[in-house]
Amino acid sequence: MRLSTGLRLAAGVPLLMALVLGVGLFISYRSSAVLMDRQRVAIGINNSIGDLRETAVAYSADQGARSRRQFVIKADEVALLVAGATSRHPSDAQRLKLIGGNVNAMKGLFLQIVALDQPSGAQVETALRHEAEKRLTAQLFIRSRSARTDASDLTEQISQDLVDSQQRILMLTSVIVLLVAASVSAGLIILVRRVTGSLRSLRQGTEAIGAGNLDYRISALPHDELGELGNSLNDMAERLESLTVSKSSLEDEVQSRRLVEEELRKTSAYLENLIDYANAPIIVWNPESVVTRFNHAFERLTGRVADDIVGQSANILFPVESSKESLDLIRRAIEGDLWDSIEIPIKGADGRTRVVLWNSARIFAQDGATLLAVIAQGQDITDRKRAQEEVRSLNAELEQRVLDRTAQLDSANKELEAFSYSVSHDLRAPLRHISGFSSLLLERADGGMDEKSRHYVDTIAKSVKDMGVLIDDLLMFSRSGRTELQAADVGMDQVLIEALEPLRQETSDRNIEWIIGALPHVVGDHALLRQVWSNLLGNAAKFSRTRNPARIEIGILECESDLGTPTPPEDVFYVQDNGVGFEMQYADKLFGVFQRLHSASDYEGTGIGLANVQRIIRRHGGRVWAEAKLDQGATFFFALPKRLGQS
Amino acid sequence: MMKADLRTILLAEDNPNDVELTLEALDQQSLANKVVVVGDGVEAMAYLRREGAFSDREPGDPAVLLLDIKMPRMNGLEVLREIRSDPALRRLPVVILTSSREEKDVITSYDLGANAYVVKPVDFGSFMSAVKELGFFWAVINERPPNGV
Numbered sequence: 001m002r003l004s005t006g007l008r009l010a011a012g013v014p015l016l017m018a019l020v021l022g023v024g025l026f027i028s029y030r031s032s033a034v035l036m037d038r039q040r041v042a043i044g045i046n047n048s049i050g051d052l053r054e055t056a057v058a059y060s061a062d063q064g065a066r067s068r069r070q071f072v073i074k075a076d077e078v079a080l081l082v083a084g085a086t087s088r089h090p091s092d093a094q095r096l097k098l099i100g101g102n103v104n105a106m107k108g109l110f111l112q113i114v115a116l117d118q119p120s121g122a123q124v125e126t127a128l129r130h131e132a133e134k135r136l137t138a139q140l141f142i143r144s145r146s147a148r149t150d151a152s153d154l155t156e157q158i159s160q161d162l163v164d165s166q167q168r169i170l171m172l173t174s175v176i177v178l179l180v181a182a183s184v185s186a187g188l189i190i191l192v193r194r195v196t197g198s199l200r201s202l203r204q205g206t207e208a209i210g211a212g213n214l215d216y217r218i219s220a221l222p223h224d225e226l227g228e229l230g231n232s233l234n235d236m237a238e239r240l241e242s243l244t245v246s247k248s249s250l251e252d253e254v255q256s257r258r259l260v261e262e263e264l265r266k267t268s269a270y271l272e273n274l275i276d277y278a279n280a281p282i283i284v285w286n287p288e289s290v291v292t293r294f295n296h297a298f299e300r301l302t303g304r305v306a307d308d309i310v311g312q313s314a315n316i317l318f319p320v321e322s323s324k325e326s327l328d329l330i331r332r333a334i335e336g337d338l339w340d341s342i343e344i345p346i347k348g349a350d351g352r353t354r355v356v357l358w359n360s361a362r363i364f365a366q367d368g369a370t371l372l373a374v375i376a377q378g379q380d381i382t383d384r385k386r387a388q389e390e391v392r393s394l395n396a397e398l399e400q401r402v403l404d405r406t407a408q409l410d411s412a413n414k415e416l417e418a419f420s421y422s423v424s425h426d427l428r429a430p431l432r433h434i435s436g437f438s439s440l441l442l443e444r445a446d447g448g449m450d451e452k453s454r455h456y457v458d459t460i461a462k463s464v465k466d467m468g469v470l471i472d473d474l475l476m477f478s479r480s481g482r483t484e485l486q487a488a489d490v491g492m493d494q495v496l497i498e499a500l501e502p503l504r505q506e507t508s509d510r511n512i513e514w515i516i517g518a519l520p521h522v523v524g525d526h527a528l529l530r531q532v533w534s535n536l537l538g539n540a541a542k543f544s545r546t547r548n549p550a551r552i553e554i555g556i557l558e559c560e561s562d563l564g565t566p567t568p569p570e571d572v573f574y575v576q577d578n579g580v581g582f583e584m585q586y587a588d589k590l591f592g593v594f595q596r597l598h599s600a601s602d603y604e605g606t607g608i609g610l611a612n613v614q615r616i617i618r619r620h621g622g623r624v625w626a627e628a629k630l631d632q633g634a635t636f637f638f639a640l641p642k643r644l645g646q647s
Numbered sequence: 648m649m650k651a652d653l654r655t656i657l658l659a660e661d662n663p664n665d666v667e668l669t670l671e672a673l674d675q676q677s678l679a680n681k682v683v684v685v686g687d688g689v690e691a692m693a694y695l696r697r698e699g700a701f702s703d704r705e706p707g708d709p710a711v712l713l714l715d716i717k718m719p720r721m722n723g724l725e726v727l728r729e730i731r732s733d734p735a736l737r738r739l740p741v742v743i744l745t746s747s748r749e750e751k752d753v754i755t756s757y758d759l760g761a762n763a764y765v766v767k768p769v770d771f772g773s774f775m776s777a778v779k780e781l782g783f784f785w786a787v788i789n790e791r792p793p794n795g796v
Contacts, residue, residue, distance in 0.1 A: 425717055425747045425749075426746070428769055429662060429746050432668070432746070432768070432769045432771070435774075436664070436668040436771040437664075437668075439772065440671065464769065464770075465769070475748070
């Protein structure tokens, strides 16, 4: 409840009670007036009845007409009074009726008395009349007393009522006055208590806030004017607090700005020095392409001093032939097309041009839109360019030389091929003719030829045969160097069998013990590897011709060869015989073309086979070697790189 | 029809020694067939098409053409290509008879449609038997394609 409402209530309740009191008093006054009226009427009736008795008494004394008339008049007056009182105060009707009855009876009795006094025809004994009169008068007095008693009772009753009424008024008044006093006191006490409580917390709050405790908030506020006051105080404290906070943050900001300015000053100093003393040429120009900064490295690069350049158009730095292009690049850098390792030639004071590689960046005002300057940093690549140019020309020269060599090689190869073809075709034809015609000659002579002539012809035939073999071997050797390597997975067991089969047939008349171990798969050219085996096996068979039994062992080395650990891993194959062997001092001649360690008369051969073996093995990325002792057999080894993924 | 069985053998060979040896071999085989020798590819084509010097020859294709590769003017492989692209000649049996063992020559010959490829053996004995067998096979045993189209 708001205080104003409380106060209004405290004032209104006594007012209302006073009103009630007034109304009560008024009503009491009205009822008192009625009671007093009744009392007055009752007293009047009582008095009139007294008068009536007096009149009757008077009459009885004088029997005068006046008294008689007075009695009747008074009796009627009393009757009127009683009738009027009855109509006005019905509550008294019972008693008034009794009074009325007695008065009527008194009137009747009086009239009888009067009648006795009236002279009539017959004179009634005076004594008798006196008796009757006495009796009637007594009765009249009794009636009068009875009526007066009733009237007195009525009066007394009314007086009692009046007293009651007045007591009631007094009581009512007292009660109301007490109620008013009580309610006013209670209301005031409540109000005072509330106000005092609120005032206390308000006082505490204002003291706390006043003491600078701006975080303090007055709590438990009632919903009334004091509560509003408290809220206002809280708001005030809050505003004060925010004001205080912003003030302190303002101070902080001032402090930090001071620091930032110091940092800026330092950074600026660093940058100035960095730009001035950087080893790379650095230039800054404004949006109008006017140079605003030109560092020492740039001075060294151009041989010009900053004072001559700053304030000039950047154009001054470019050689005439590329200035239009370079100015265009400057304009584009201003527009935002930044340089990223762009080559721009720079003209020196001595007129010489340096090639410089440039990178650029733009510097904007704080609004991020207004261009202040463009800064570019360069790298002098003149020497590098020159070196590159030299390397390029050297490379080109080298490439040309390689091309020339390749062309020469190609043509040499072509010539070789043509030569081989000729050998294959043209060289064989005359041999065939020699063979053919010498045979025909022999046929034609048909025994008519002496022993010597026959020997000549035979020698011719044999020489032709040898030459045929030589030609075939040479062709094979040439082909094994020229044809492309058809690399595939090759089972060496299979290749060995293919190479061995014709040899076995050829040597079926000899006693040769073949010992053949298991051989792995390799990657290589099947046909060429067969030539290798053919050659090595053929040699082993040939040079063990004098042995009985000849013993030829083929296999792979389980451990690595004694020639050191080979990398990458390789399979080492060998062919060992128990033949005539050779002297190791000539071992290096074994694999040369036409190189032989035995005379052709002892061991036929062209001296091409092992050269061919070496060429094929080398083309496979392998190597070949031999170990032997004279007369104690020979072992030929060849090593091939292991297949990838082979264990 | 017996006459047809004795159709000629055409030998295209520029080397007179080879011609002589070949004829000797065929002679020893005692074939009754006539052997016509031409010295190069141009003459061979002229014979087959009955042109020039051969315009008067009797009609009919030879039983077989024994064709050397290396010849002046037009070599054997060119002759073979020409024959195989000529509708009138493309079924003619052609045997390459050459000194070359070059793989390239063998492959090209078969690719062009040679019916056989024979390397002339250097050894005369082998040469004789080879030519004899060739003559016998192609002139006698082999069923020839119908003459003409």
